[in-house]
Amino acid sequence: MSDDVKKQLNRREFFSFVTVGWVAFTSAVAGFLTLIFRYTYPNVNFEPEMDFVAGRPNDYEEGVDERWKNGYGVWIVKMEGRLFALSNICTHLGCVPNWLPAELKFKCPCHGSGYYQNGINFEGPAPRPLERYKISLNAEGKIIVDKTKIYRYEKGQWDNPQSYLKV
Amino acid sequence: MAKRGVVDYIRETQVWKSIFRHGPPTNARNRAAVVAGNVFLHLHPIKLKKSGVQLGYTWCMGGLTFFIFLALTVTGVLLMFYYRPTAEYAYNDIIALKEHVPLGIMREIHRWGAHAMVITVWLHMFRVFMTGSYKPPREFNWGVGVILLVLTLLLSFTGYLLPWDQLAIWAIAVGSNMAKATPFLGHGGPGAALAQIGDFVMVSDKNDVRFQLLAGRFVGEPALLRFYILHCVFIPLVVGVLIAVHFWRVRKDGGISAPL
Numbered sequence: 001m002s003d004d005v006k007k008q009l010n011r012r013e014f015f016s017f018v019t020v021g022w023v024a025f026t027s028a029v030a031g032f033l034t035l036i037f038r039y040t041y042p043n044v045n046f047e048p049e050m051d052f053v054a055g056r057p058n059d060y061e062e063g064v065d066e067r068w069k070n071g072y073g074v075w076i077v078k079m080e081g082r083l084f085a086l087s088n089i090c091t092h093l094g095c096v097p098n099w100l101p102a103e104l105k106f107k108c109p110c111h112g113s114g115y116y117q118n119g120i121n122f123e124g125p126a127p128r129p130l131e132r133y134k135i136s137l138n139a140e141g142k143i144i145v146d147k148t149k150i151y152r153y154e155k156g157q158w159d160n161p162q163s164y165l166k167v
Numbered sequence: 168m169a170k171r172g173v174v175d176y177i178r179e180t181q182v183w184k185s186i187f188r189h190g191p192p193t194n195a196r197n198r199a200a201v202v203a204g205n206v207f208l209h210l211h212p213i214k215l216k217k218s219g220v221q222l223g224y225t226w227c228m229g230g231l232t233f234f235i236f237l238a239l240t241v242t243g244v245l246l247m248f249y250y251r252p253t254a255e256y257a258y259n260d261i262i263a264l265k266e267h268v269p270l271g272i273m274r275e276i277h278r279w280g281a282h283a284m285v286i287t288v289w290l291h292m293f294r295v296f297m298t299g300s301y302k303p304p305r306e307f308n309w310g311v312g313v314i315l316l317v318l319t320l321l322l323s324f325t326g327y328l329l330p331w332d333q334l335a336i337w338a339i340a341v342g343s344n345m346a347k348a349t350p351f352l353g354h355g356g357p358g359a360a361l362a363q364i365g366d367f368v369m370v371s372d373k374n375d376v377r378f379q380l381l382a383g384r385f386v387g388e389p390a391l392l393r394f395y396i397l398h399c400v401f402i403p404l405v406v407g408v409l410i411a412v413h414f415w416r417v418r419k420d421g422g423i424s425a426p427l
Contacts, residue, residue, distance in 0.1 A: 040379050042389070045383060045384075047387065093344055094344040109337070
C-alpha cells in the first residue's frame with residue numbers, strides 16, 4: 001500500500017470516527033438534560049421539618065389541640081386515655097380540614113368531608129379516616145412527633161403502640 | 168400616459184420599497200409573491216379553496232382560538248407590569264389590578280379569555296372530528312392539536328394559582344395531588360412501593376414528580392413562582408412553537424379541511 005492512499009480514511013476508519021462522534025454528542029446531550037432535570041430539584045428545602053418536639057403530655061387538655069396545625073400540619077388529640085398526632089390532610093384530595101369545636105368534628109372546606117374527633121370519616125367524599133403520625137417521648141419526657149411514619153386506621157395500625165401515648 | 172397620484176408617489180419612495188418588495192398583487196405571479204414575501208402571511212397558503220375559508224363550514228374556531236391566544240398574550244404581558252408572584256404581594260396585586268389600575272378590566276379580559284380559549288379549542292376539535300379532518304394525511308396535525316389542547320388546559324391550570332386566594336391554593340393542592348398518583352414517579356402512585364430498598368425509600372414526597380412541580384411538599388411560595396414562570400414563559404413558548412408547526416402543517420396538508 002503506497003503512502004498516498006494511506007493518507008485517506010478507509011471505510012472502517014471513517015465509521016469508527018462517526019461512532020465516536022455520535023457517542024460523544026449523545027452523552028453530552030444526555031448529560032445536559034440530566035443537569036436540567038436535576039436543576040428543578042432545589043438542594044435546600046425551607047419547609048418545616050418532618051419531626052418536631054411538641055411539649056409535654058401534661059400541656060394538653062382533653063380534646064383537640066390546634067397549636068401545631070399551622071407550623072407542622074398536626075393536631076394533637078387527647079381522648080379516651082390516649083394522646084395521638086392526627087394529620088391535617090384530608091384523605092379525599094389533600095385539602096386542610098378545619099376543627100369545629102361546637103360540632104366536635106373536622107370539616108374540609110373543599111368538598112365537605114367530615115371527620116370525628118378521633119379522625120374517622122363519617123360524611124362527604126373522604127374515602128378513609130385521617131392518618132396518624134408516630135408519636136413518642138424523648139429522654140426529657142417531651143413529645144416527639146415524626147411525620148415520616150404514618151399509621152392508618154383501615155390497616156388496623158391505630159393500635160400500634162408507636163401511634164399513641166398513654167395518658 | 169396615466170395620471171400619477173399620491174399613492175403612486177408613495178409606492179415609489181425608498182421607504183415603501185424597503186418594506187414591501189413586490190408591486191401590487193395584480194397578476195397571479197405577484198399575488199403569490201406578495202403572500203410568500205410577508206412574514207405575517209407566509210404561513211398561510213398562497214392559494215386556498217373558497218370552501219376552506221367560508222365561515223359556515225369551519226366556524227373559524229381554530230382561528231378564533233389563535234386570536235384569543237394573541238389577546239391573552241397581550242393582556243398577560245400588561246398584567247405582568249403590576250403583578251408580583253410572591254406570597255406577600257400576589258393576592259393584593261390582583262385586587263389592585265381591579266381597584267387601583269386604569270383599565271383594570273384587563274385582568275377580567277385575561278381570565279374570561281382563558282375560559283373562552285378552552286371552549287373554542289374544544290369546539291375546534293369537535294368540528295375537526297365531525298368533518299373527518301383528522302384523517303390521513305392530517306393525522307400528524309391532529310396529534311399536534313391534542314398536545315396543544317393539553318397545553319391550553321395546563322395554561323389555565325397554572326394561571327389558576329396566581330391570584331393566591333383560598334380557591335387557587337386549594338385547587339392547586341387538589342390538582343397537584345394527582346401528580347402524587349403518577350405510576351413510579353409519584354410517592355402515592357402504583358410502583359412507588361416497589362422502589363424501596365430496605366428502609367431506604369427511593370420515591371418519597373421529597374423527590375417525586377409532585378415535589379418537582381411544587382418545589383416543595385406543599386403549595387407555598389416556591390410553587391407560586393414556579394407556576395408563574397410556567398404560565399408566563401415556559402408553556403406559552405412551547406405553545407407558540409407548536410402553533411407555528413400546526414399552521415404550517417395545515418398548509419402542507421392541503422388547506423383547512425376540504426377534501427384533497
